[in-house]
Amino acid sequence: xxxxxLQRALLDWYDAHARDLPWRVxxxxxxxxxxxxxxxxxxxxxxxxQTTVAAVKDYFLRFTTLWPTVGDLAAAEDADxxxxxxxxxxxxxxxxxxxxxxxxAGDMDGRFPETEDGLRELPGIGPYTAAAIASIAFDRxxxxxxxxxxxxxxxxxxxxxxxxxxxPELKSHAARLTPEDRPGCHAQALMDLGATIxxxxxxxxxxxxxxxxxxxxxxxxxxxxxAKAPKKAKPTRHGIAYLVQREDGAWLLETRPEKGLLGGMLxxxxxxxxxGEPAATPPLDAAWHDPxxxxxxxxxxxxxxxxxxxxxxxxxxxxxxxxxxxxxxFRPASLPTVMRKAFDLAKGAMxxxxxxx
DNA sequence: AACCCGGGGTG
DNA sequence: CACCCAGGGTT
Numbered sequence: 001x002x003x004x005x006l007q008r009a010l011l012d013w014y015d016a017h018a019r020d021l022p023w024r025v026x027x028x029x030x031x032x033x034x035x036x037x038x039x040x041x042x043x044x045x046x047x048x049x050q051t052t053v054a055a056v057k058d059y060f061l062r063f064t065t066l067w068p069t070v071g072d073l074a075a076a077e078d079a080d081x082x083x084x085x086x087x088x089x090x091x092x093x094x095x096x097x098x099x100x101x102x103x104x105a106g107d108m109d110g111r112f113p114e115t116e117d118g119l120r121e122l123p124g125i126g127p128y129t130a131a132a133i134a135s136i137a138f139d140r141x142x143x144x145x146x147x148x149x150x151x152x153x154x155x156x157x158x159x160x161x162x163x164x165x166x167x168p169e170l171k172s173h174a175a176r177l178t179p180e181d182r183p184g185c186h187a188q189a190l191m192d193l194g195a196t197i198x199x200x201x202x203x204x205x206x207x208x209x210x211x212x213x214x215x216x217x218x219x220x221x222x223x224x225x226x227a228k229a230p231k232k233a234k235p236t237r238h239g240i241a242y243l244v245q246r247e248d249g250a251w252l253l254e255t256r257p258e259k260g261l262l263g264g265m266l267x268x269x270x271x272x273x274x275x276g277e278p279a280a281t282p283p284l285d286a287a288w289h290d291p292x293x294x295x296x297x298x299x300x301x302x303x304x305x306x307x308x309x310x311x312x313x314x315x316x317x318x319x320x321x322x323x324x325x326x327x328x329x330f331r332p333a334s335l336p337t338v339m340r341k342a343f344d345l346a347k348g349a350m351x352x353x354x355x356x357x
Numbered sequence: 358a359a360c361c362c363g364g365g366g367t368g
Numbered sequence: 369c370a371c372c373c374a375g376g377g378t379t
Binding site for chain 1: 372374
Binding site for chain 2: 050051052054055087088089090091092093164201260261262263297298299300301336337338
């Protein structure tokens with residue numbers, strides 16, 4: 001199959017099977033050549049970094065309801081945006097999202113740059129996202145490369161070099177296939193194909209629109225591509241978290257430092273997370289109980305076992321760290337997942353009343 | 358180039 | 369439970 005036949009088969013499949021997603025224009029509008037709102041394309045592409053469509057949908061709808069334009073988002077409170085992002089992960093994305101919104105709204109009259117180079121200057125927009133926005137929102141023939149497209153290229157052209165060494169070769173194949181006409185639909189077709197048919201583990205080659213073009217399928221090696229360099233093991237770290245509730249129901253929380261793990265998010269005061277024995281340093285003086293509960297959570301590069309301590313505190317308690325958050329305004333959903341797990345475990349194990357110490 | 362960043366899905 | 373997936377920023 002020639003490159004142009006492959007492009008045609010891919011686009012025909014996309015026109016017939018494109019998923020109806022909140023950030024896309026409908027089928028009729030797409031066939032008229034209408035382009036989607038750049039704000040929605042940008043927001044969805046940032047949310048989709050390292051994250052599946054299923055996980056992103058509700059967050060996207062919530063964000064666009066609260067903040068319909070980039071100007072609305074730029075004017076939002078930091079804490080509100082961080083709270084709405086809670087649970088989606090990679091929180092640097094949310095901090096960069098706000099920075100980017102404020103540059104676009106403040107310096108660019110609310111309009112995103114239309115070129116890959118211009119987009120690439122903005123916070124949180126790297127090579128993939130710049131190419132995706134230029135292609136999808138502005139109809140530019142940028143070469144879009146994400147993990148899905150790398151996998152599809154590795155298979156169609158049976159590239160057996162392991163990643164990441166294979167990246168230049170995979171990009172040259174993708175560049176050759178990128179059309180001048182409807183480049184955004186071409187890129188989305190490749191990503192949809194990778195997400196739904198040309199999947200990592202067991203690709204559905206039997207229903208693939210480009211099976212006739214796929215060298216890996218012919219050779220029977222599709223499921224094993226792309227080859228990858230071996231990864232290293234994750235260590236286990238230990239920590240202690242302190243959950244204390246005041247007589248009026250308020251919980252003691254602290255905002256974590258901007259940089260580093262869970263940066264800028266709310267969390268329970270506690271020890272550092274270390275591979276040895278964590279240092280116990282309660283955030284206030286109280287009768288602390290050890291309910292024997294442990295949160296297990298895995299981050300990108302380590303496993304965490306977080307041991308819980310619980311206490312009640314009087315109304316006049318003065319914490320050494322953190323601030324009490326009134327029960328009326330405290331939303332567990334605004335916590336990152338590991339902190340929400342700790343809350344769910346601890347709230348069933350709180351001591352009955354505050355006790356003298 | 359190597360390392361730092363979550364959370365969801367699969368087997 | 370172990371393992372897999374996968375962009376941007378920083379150093």
